[in-house]
Each structure stands twice: as structure tokens, then as C-alpha cells.
Amino acid sequence: MNRRLSLFNVTSLVLGFAFLYLPILLLMIYSFNASRLVTVWGGFSTQWYGALFRNQALMEAAWVTLRIALLSASMATVLGTLAALALTRYGRFTGRTLFTGMIYAPMVMPEVITGLSLLLFFVAIDLDRGFWTVTLAHTTLTMCFVTVVVQSRLMTFDRSLEEAAMDLGAPPLRTFFAVTLPLIAPSIVAGFLLAFTLSLDDLVIASFNTGPGATTLPIKIYSQVRLGLSPEINAASTILIGLVTIGVISATLISKRSVMRSQRNAH
Amino acid sequence: MKEHSLTKRLSSALVPAVPYLWLGVFFLVPFLIVLKISLSDTAVAQPPYRPVFEWSDIAAFFSGLDLENFALLAEDDLYLRATLSSVRIAAISTVLLLLVGFPIAYGMARAPERHRSLLVALVILPFWTSFLIRIYAWIAILKPEGLLTQALMGLGLTSDPIEILNTEWAVYIGIVYAYLPFMVLPLYATLEKMDDTLLEAALDLGSTPWRSFWTITVPLAMPGIIAGSLLCFIPAVGEFVIPDLLGGSETLMIGRQLWSEFFSNRDWPLASAVAILLLIILVIPIVIYRDVEARRVETRP
Numbered sequence: 001m002n003r004r005l006s007l008f009n010v011t012s013l014v015l016g017f018a019f020l021y022l023p024i025l026l027l028m029i030y031s032f033n034a035s036r037l038v039t040v041w042g043g044f045s046t047q048w049y050g051a052l053f054r055n056q057a058l059m060e061a062a063w064v065t066l067r068i069a070l071l072s073a074s075m076a077t078v079l080g081t082l083a084a085l086a087l088t089r090y091g092r093f094t095g096r097t098l099f100t101g102m103i104y105a106p107m108v109m110p111e112v113i114t115g116l117s118l119l120l121f122f123v124a125i126d127l128d129r130g131f132w133t134v135t136l137a138h139t140t141l142t143m144c145f146v147t148v149v150v151q152s153r154l155m156t157f158d159r160s161l162e163e164a165a166m167d168l169g170a171p172p173l174r175t176f177f178a179v180t181l182p183l184i185a186p187s188i189v190a191g192f193l194l195a196f197t198l199s200l201d202d203l204v205i206a207s208f209n210t211g212p213g214a215t216t217l218p219i220k221i222y223s224q225v226r227l228g229l230s231p232e233i234n235a236a237s238t239i240l241i242g243l244v245t246i247g248v249i250s251a252t253l254i255s256k257r258s259v260m261r262s263q264r265n266a267h
Numbered sequence: 268m269k270e271h272s273l274t275k276r277l278s279s280a281l282v283p284a285v286p287y288l289w290l291g292v293f294f295l296v297p298f299l300i301v302l303k304i305s306l307s308d309t310a311v312a313q314p315p316y317r318p319v320f321e322w323s324d325i326a327a328f329f330s331g332l333d334l335e336n337f338a339l340l341a342e343d344d345l346y347l348r349a350t351l352s353s354v355r356i357a358a359i360s361t362v363l364l365l366l367v368g369f370p371i372a373y374g375m376a377r378a379p380e381r382h383r384s385l386l387v388a389l390v391i392l393p394f395w396t397s398f399l400i401r402i403y404a405w406i407a408i409l410k411p412e413g414l415l416t417q418a419l420m421g422l423g424l425t426s427d428p429i430e431i432l433n434t435e436w437a438v439y440i441g442i443v444y445a446y447l448p449f450m451v452l453p454l455y456a457t458l459e460k461m462d463d464t465l466l467e468a469a470l471d472l473g474s475t476p477w478r479s480f481w482t483i484t485v486p487l488a489m490p491g492i493i494a495g496s497l498l499c500f501i502p503a504v505g506e507f508v509i510p511d512l513l514g515g516s517e518t519l520m521i522g523r524q525l526w527s528e529f530f531s532n533r534d535w536p537l538a539s540a541v542a543i544l545l546l547i548i549l550v551i552p553i554v555i556y557r558d559v560e561a562r563r564v565e566t567r568p
Binding site: 006008009010012013016017019020021023024026027030038039080082083085086089090093095099100101102103104105106108109110111112113116117118120121124136137139140143147172197201203204207208218221222225226229233237240241244245247248252 | 414560
């Protein structure tokens with residue numbers, strides 16, 4: 001049957017997407033507001049962008065956040081891919097139930113619990129709070145998301161390709177790097193990007209585990225928001241949203257092109 | 268040859284061992300520490316609780332544990348009220364999310380196939396932009412002299428500023444807004460696979476659209492409804508940022524209580540006890556979620 005959109009379907013889509021996008025759009029528009037008051041339009045201006053780049057503390061926080069996100073996402077990608085392989089390729093190994101529990105729990109667990117428990121752990125082993133504790137905490141949280149993304153790709157994976165390579169005499173490690181890895185690469189990249197944005201975005205876990213010199217951008221933004229709205233934050237948000245949008249669109253285009261290429265090769 | 272198979276076995280054992288160990292150290296052990304500290308006393312020191320463990324004195328370790336912090340939680344009805352209010356707010360938000368999310372997911376599933384991946388991308392895109400920023404955006408809208416009031420006044424619908432910010436309503440709006448992708452995507456995944464011929468058959472046999480919705484669409488979408496609801500309900504119970512920025516001082520939520528015990532009162536043992544309490548409330552939904560999710564991933568074609 002040909003699915004047809006009813007008026008109800010169209011209305012709910014339009015309203016739903018308006019709800020999702022209007023607040024972000026308003027925020028972006030008001031970042032170009034000349035007035036200091038965030039909700040009163042005072043003409044077009046880009047002054048807040050200038051003020052933003054002169055704000056040393058904010059720039060420093062952005063740099064710390066970026067480094068933590070890159071490092072923790074890289075570690076999470078390796079750990080998450082291994083965990084996904086373990087879950088799909090190792091059958092029922094001992095402690096599998098505990099393992100899946102530890103993979104799924106951090107994703108839904110309230111962040112306050114994860115943040116507090118990791119902090120108490122770092123204090124117990126006497127590790128100074130700062131850059132590294134936030135990085136380790138983010139790695140632990142985001143590796144679970146990488147696992148789920150890579151795992152769902154491995155589930156639909158055609159194993160006969162691996163078997164063919166092994167039959168032709170390739171050792172397992174070589175088979176993995178020559179056959180498996182290239183095939184699951186898009187999901188690994190997707191997992192990395194997800195881990196990266198989650199780390200960029202995290203306020204709660206970072207707040208618990210941060211220390212001197214490791215103030216991340218969300219922590220900085222949060223403390224400013226509590227003091228009141230500021231057009232500088234609007235400008236910073238607009239830049240972040242712009243970067244993320246460009247990133248997501250290019251990632252979609254790349255994966256679309258690779259799908260098309262593999263389809264072409266298949267024919 | 269034998270050596271080869273030994274290295275092979277060793278390297279293949281590493282694959283599960285490395286992530287397993289990592290999660291054991293950074294996820295499981297921290298929990299045990301929270302449990303331990305929730306049972307110990309506050310000390311005016313740095314860190315503000317008694318030492319965690321000394322191997323030399325196991326008897327003292329156990330005798331030092333007590334339920335004082337939990338007794339305090341039970342005595343002070345602030346925590347009971349915060350718990351109940353968190354569960355209530357999370358439950359109402361989940362119902363609202365279903366009401367808002369279902370029509371969107373349904374519309375997406377019925378859209379022409381060539382547009383569907385774009386629609387999915389459009390639902391996911393806001394999720395990639397900062398959570399904090401998305402909540403922040405609502406402050407400007409909901410403020411008494413904010414954009415919503417301005418818009419409604421401009422339309423002549425109201426002459427007084429609307430008081431939404433710093434009420435529970437703002438928290439509902441914030442949660443629905445921030446969690447919507449988590450509800451829409453699992454719903455869409457099940458609705459998209461739905462066999463339309465069933466609906467056609469029901470209509471041919473004289474069922475009303477409303478009735479076939481409840482007897483066919485809803486039961487078939489149940490896995491998505493359960494997954495989406497748990498995915499929203501569990502983190503909503505422990506939510507901190509949304510009630511803190513939108514809810515004002517009146518909105519009681521347990522995640523916020525934990526935060527203030529930790530950061531403002533510096534009572535780490537009590538904060539740990541609150542964390543354990545929160546975990547006890549959530550353990551059943553988390554276990555159900557894990558089973559639903561593991562089954563969903565493993566049965567995927």
C-alpha cells in the first residue's frame with residue numbers, strides 16, 4: 001500500500017519540528033541583538049561575537065573542553081569497539097550479564113550518580129581532580145554509547161567475508177584489520193562523533209570531577225547563566241550550533257556517499 | 268603452531284577483558300565506594316568523610332558502618348517529598364512526551380520513504396547541539412517579560428506577563444523539549460516496520476480508524492513505547508540541570524538535592540546516601556530497560 005500523509009500527520013510534523021527548532025532559532029537571532037537585554041530587540045549587531053573572542057576565560061574553557069572531548073572520545077572509541085566485538089563475537093562468556101548491565105546502565109543512569117561515584121573513587125585512590133579525572137569520567141560514560149552504535153552495525157554484518165579471508169589463510173588479526181575494520185568503520189566514526197559531542201556537552205559529570213585549571217565550557221556557561229542571561233552566551237551558543245550543524249551535515253553526506261559507492265560496487 | 272594458538276587465544280581474550288576491566292574499575296568500584304561512604308560518618312576534614320578502607324583493621328571497618336545517613340533521610344521528610352516529587356514530575360513528563368512524540372513519530376513513519384532519513388536527521392540534529400544551550404534558550408522564552416509573553420501580547424491574547432519560568436510547568440516544557448528525540452526515535456523505529464495491510468484489513472472489516480489505532484497500532488508499537496518511556500523516565504527522575512535552571516527554588520527534585528548536599532552543604536556521606544536512594548528507585552526500571560534494549564539489539568534483522 002502506498003502510505004499517504006494525512007492532514008493530521010502533516011500538522012503534527014510541522015508543529016513538532018517547529019517546537020524542536022524555534023527555541024534554537026530565536027537564540028541564534030538574538031545573538032545578533034545590539035541591546036544588552038537578551039529579550040528586547042535593539043537592532044542588528046555583531047558586537048557580542050567580538051566580546052566573546054576577547055573573553056579570555058571563555059576561550060580558555062573552550063580549549064580545555066575541546067582537548068578533553070578529543071582525548072576521551074578517542075579512548076572511548078577503542079574501548080567501545082572492543083566491547084561491541086566482545087558482545088557480538090564471544091557468545092556467552094562468563095560474566096556477560098554483568099557486562100551488558102555495565103554497558104547499558106551508564107547510558108540511562110542519572111548523571112548525578114555517575115558523577116558523584118566517580119568523584120568518590122578518584123578521591124579514594126588519591127588522584128588529583130582536574131583535566132585527567134574529567135577525561136577518564138567522560139571516557140567511561142561515552143564508551144557505552146560507542147558500544148551500542150558499533151554493536152548494532154556488527155549485528156547486521158555479513159560474516160561470510162571474514163570467513164572467506166580466514167579460509168584464504170589470513171590470520172585473525174589481519175582479517176580484522178583488512179576486512180572487519182573497514183566494513184564497520186562508518187559506525188566507529190559515528191560512535192566517535194557521538195562520544196565527542198557528549199563530552200563537549202556534559203555539565204554534571206564534569207562539575208563533580210573537575211579541579212583547578214580544568215573549567216570546561218559547560219561549567220563556565222552554567223555559572224554565567226545562573227547569574228542571568230548574557231548576549232555573549234547567545235553568541236557562543238550560535239557558534240557551537242553552527243559548528244555542530246556543519247559537522248552533522250558533512251558526516252551525513254560522507255556516509256551517504258560511501259553507501260552509494262558500496263551499492264555501485266555491488267552492482 | 269602451538270605458540271601461535273597461544274598468542275591467538277591471549278589476544279582474543281584481551282578483547283572482552285580490556286573494556287570489562289575498565290568498566291569494573293570506573294563503574295562498579297565507584298558504586299561500591301558510594302555505598303560504603305553512604306554508611307560512614309561525616310568528618311570535618313579534607314575529604315569530608317572518614318577514610319574509605321584500611322586493610323589492617325577490618326573489624327573497625329565494619330563496626331564503623333551505620334545507617335545514620337539513611338535514618339536522617341527517613342527522618343527529614345524533605346527527602347521523601349523530593350523523591351515523590353521527582354517520580355511524579357518524571358512520570359508526567361513521560362506521558363507528555365508520549366503525547367507529543369507519538370504523532371511526530373507516526374507522521375515520520377508515514378512520510379514518503381525518500382524523505383524519511385532526512386526527517387530522522389532533523390530529529391537527531393537538536394540532540395547534537397548542547398543540552399545546556401537548549402535549556403538556556405527556554406529561559407529567554409519563558410521569562411515574565413520574555414518572548415512568549417511578548418508574542419502573546421502582540422497577538423492580543425493576554426495583557427499580563429505569563430508566569431511560567433520558575434514553576435513546575437517550565438520543568439515539564441524543558442524535559443519534553445530536551446528528551447523528545449529519545450522518545451521519537453524508538454517509536455519511529457517500531458512504527459516504520461509496521462505492516463499497513465493490517466490496518467487496511469481492519470478498515471475493510473468495518474473498524475473505525477480510532478479503534479484500529481488502539482487495537483492494532485498501539486500494541487504493535489509497544490516495544491517502542493516501552494523503550495522510549497524508560498529512556499525518558501529514568502534520567503528524568505535524576506534530572507538536575509532542567510529543574511535548576513527552569514524550575515526555580517520551589518521545584519523539589521532528588522537530583523538537585525544530591526547536588527546541593529554535595530556542593531553547598533559539603534556533606535558527602537549524605538549525598539552518597541541520596542545517590543543510593545535514587546538508585547534503589549531506579550534499579551527496576553533500569554533492569555527492564557537493559558533487557559528490552561538487549562533484546563531489541565539482538566533481534567534486529
